[in-house]
Amino acid sequence: MLKSFSNLVVLELGHIYNGPYCGLLFAHLGAEVIKVEPLGGERLRTRARGDADPQEFIMLNSNKKSIALDLKSDDGKETFLRLIDRADVLIENYAPNTLERLGLGLESLLERNPRIVIASGKGYGSSGPYSKMPAMDLTVQAMSGAIGTTGFADGPPVKTGPAFTDFSGGIHLFGGAMAALFDRTATGKGQIVEVSMHDTIYPMLTSALSALYNQPEAQLPERTGNQHSGMAIAPYNVYRAADGWLAIICASDSHWTRLAKALGFAEAIEDPRFADPVSRAEHMDEIDALVTGATSQLTRAEISDLLGNAGVPFSPVKTLREVDQDPHLIEREMIRFIDHPENGRVPVVGNPLKMSTLQPGAELSAAPKVGQDQSEVLGRLLGMSERDAEALRAVTLGL
Secondary structure (H helix, E strand, O other): OOHHHOOOEEEEEOOOOHHHHHHHHHHHOOOEEEEEEOOOOOHHHHHOOOOOOOHHHHHHOOOEEEEEOOOOOHHHHHHHHHHHHHOOEEEEOOOOOHHHHOOOOHHHHHHHOOOOEEEEEEOOOOOOOOOOOOOOHHHHHHHHOOOOOOOOOOOOOOOOOOOHHHHHHHHHHHHHHHHHHHHHHHHOOOOEEEEEHHHHHHHHHHHHHHHHHHOOOOOOOOOOOOOOOOOOOOOEEEEEEOOEEEEEEOOOHHHHHHHHHHHOOHHHHHOHHHOOHHHHHHOHHHHHHHHHHHHOOOOHHHHHHHHHHHOOOEEEOOOHHHHHOOHHHHHOOOEEEEEEOOOEEEEEEOOOOOOOOOOOOOOOOOOOOOOOOHHHHHHHHHOOOHHHHHHHHHHHOOO
16 A cells, blocks of 8 residues: 555546546555445446356455445435545546536536546547547447457458457556646646547557558558568567467567577578568568478477577467466466455456555455445545435435
């Protein structure tokens, strides 16, 4: 826990991945993160099978508290506004205009508490031609060009495996909120921070867009499979091994020389077709054939030994089962384990922000049940009696 975070009160109107991941980063650093959930809980809970919460909810909501408020009711809305008065940060990633329709527009919340930082995660932002479009990770991937540039040239566009636009949005939202909190130390004033998931993907297309700009007359493929998206580096691909696949990249002449010697085709070093990075990129199919011819005869472990000793950038392509047991992620505490009251011992997401003042092995609490902290939070922050807090929750949950 960071001492400067221990007094931060963060309200999270978050659902699915975007807002909750931003909130999780605050929670890992020691802020009090209070999920303000709607009737029955946030949407990710609905993916449950049986009575227990789904694993994806458990993974993203450690160290948080939960209260349940019906923001459509007068009592729920008034309670939320009183919490706004006490909060340092509000995280929200509702659909556009949702809070405005509830009479809780962001400008009015900032006017009520001028010190609050409001971190608003949106698919396309509040301005621009796409601003009113519904946005999910899949649709933002499509609109941003991510799907259009993923896959092989002779095949259909393919979405990326991870929900990376959701998480990219959440990461940028955390960074924006932190910048606003830092600014508040100088100005004493909060502000509204907006991050569009769509906006955050454009910089990631740098290699592909550079190919477009650098060779405007060339007919380069939109989708380059596992080859470099700018078609500017070779070797750069995923290569077959006898028992799986490996990713190999040679970003310099020395990498190429070491690779050729390690895999047994040293004669290629003198081939004029492969003399420099530009020439190798122009003959990437021939290079890929050379590399595949060597790697396909060896196991991943054998190739790892050869390339590891040679100092060539490479990695085995790991399966999800291998990632789940990854000793590196476990040692670095990105994979943590908690004892969940319904699900037993389960993995959760650790803190990727390693800081010298954060001690490893910090205790984690399991993701809360809906309204689990109703009485404690509303009693401590708002002076509400346990009876009134539970009565509000009973109304909210329709009990």
